[in-house]
Amino acid sequence: MEHDTHAEHAHHGHAHGIGKVSWRMAAQATLHCLTGCAIGEVLGMIIGTALGWGNMPTMILAIVLAFAFGYALTLRGIRKAGVDFKTAFRVALAADTLSIAAMELIDNGVIALWPGAMDAHLGDAMFWWVLAIALAAAFVITTPVNKWMIGRGKGHAVVHQYHH
Template structure:
């Protein structure tokens, strides 16, 4: 009996990994990117606020924001995958596979906009420039990351991996 259950589980795992690439619609890509944006925005804003409030320099503040963006991005995916009954080890692999490229592109674009925007790196928490640049940078990152997510989902990668575990 135990062997039969184990074999059934292996077939389920094989089914998950052998699925044909997903149909990548723009709606699916937008949904995946909004998911990514949520985690990135939480981490990015928190990191920028903490670093700026503590008077840190640009580099440590940016590094903190990026680390927190990845942490919150992965955490949101982990929460959903774990809710589906997947074990922690598999859930971590799914989150890494689903989110790494999306978060990396989003963070590269987001931080690139902030670095290139005149005066943004020197703006304080009380400055409209600080908040406006942060909002604009996240919007630009969303627009650029959406086609990346569409492409990865179409190849059965990225957020398509997460959807394989939602029943």
């Protein structure tokens, strides 16, 4: 991979895409999104289960929280760089929306389609290993999406211009 300075990286990423993007960079961006998604997913499932909600309301809460935590992690990093909240919020939306949406579609799809997974409870081993498989599948499938977006100056390429 070519080693650009941060200024060159930001310029190329903003104007024309950054060209050749390493799988490592794409994987790191995906892992960042996956962290927020996993926190939101698990928290949503814990809350929905604790409140005795059905599968659909629990899944909706888990998805909403996955987006919230995904955006929050990106927002935190951008705000640390001294960017005002409104700009940071727009950058987080631009950087993470497609990545989180792809992850949520994949991981919730795996859980919904896996026989018995939707009925597994937090205390069941099946709940945890299907969730792990679902999140792993989301990571593997979303990484090329992020690689493609970063190469075109979208997604996490937008965030990189704020890193020092």
